[in-house]
Amino acid sequence: MKRRRPAPDGTVFLVPLRDSGHAIGVLARATGEGHAFGYFFGPRVSKASDVNMERLIPENALLVGKFGDLEILRKNWPIIGALKDWVPSNWPMLPMARIDEAAGRAWLAIYDDSFNCIKETEIDIDAASRYPYDRMMGAGAVEVRLTNLIRSAEES
Incomplete structure (x- = not known):
């Protein structure tokens, strides 16, 4: 039985970090069966209005890869909008x-x-x-990895 897609491609969402704040995610692909591919960004933000949508370009991503979409569906990774003029080929499955x-x-x-x-x-x-590593990341793995990547960027 096919699940529903978590959101349309090009959707922007927040990923809670393990220490405080959020990272930003862009849903680039989703199967509707739990598999998703996304681009994830810093810097750390505290709320949706802190997100600079203009800065969300593939070249700025801190993390790229396959992940499970359940936390988007559960709204634990809240959707905050969509990228204007979404072009899938600009956000490829690498x-x-x-x-x-x-x-x-x-x-x-x-x-x-x-x-x-x-x-x-x-x-x-x-x-x-x-x-990017060829693996399906669970929500916890994405959150921990982004927490570490953003913390390292802030310290350097």
């Missing part, structure tokens, strides 16, 4: 890297907009660090 550290090997996966892997190529393990 190639993502998988690493088998024990074997010393890495692969680059290309996904279509329905989250189907359409191509996978072995790459140099050092090159894998240039790509």
Whole structure:
């Protein structure tokens, strides 16, 4: 049975940080079956009116990747609006890297907009660090990762 989509692509939402405030997310793709792909941004904001929508461009993202959409559906990650003039090709599903550290090997996966892997190529393990990790992040993982990334940015 298909669940409903959490929101239209291009939706902007807040992600609660573990220490205080929120990060910002942009929903780039969603399947309606729990899988989503998004771009996540700092700086830390305390409320929706603090979000500068003009600053939300893919190149400024702190974190990019696949994640579960349940917290958007539950409204624990509140929707605050939508990007003007949404163009999906400007917010692509990026190639993502998988690493088998024990074997010393890495692969680059290309996904279509329905989250189907359409191509996978072995790459140099050092090159894998240039790509988002190929994993489905749970809400807690996204919140912890963003908390750490934003805290590091504030300290530098």
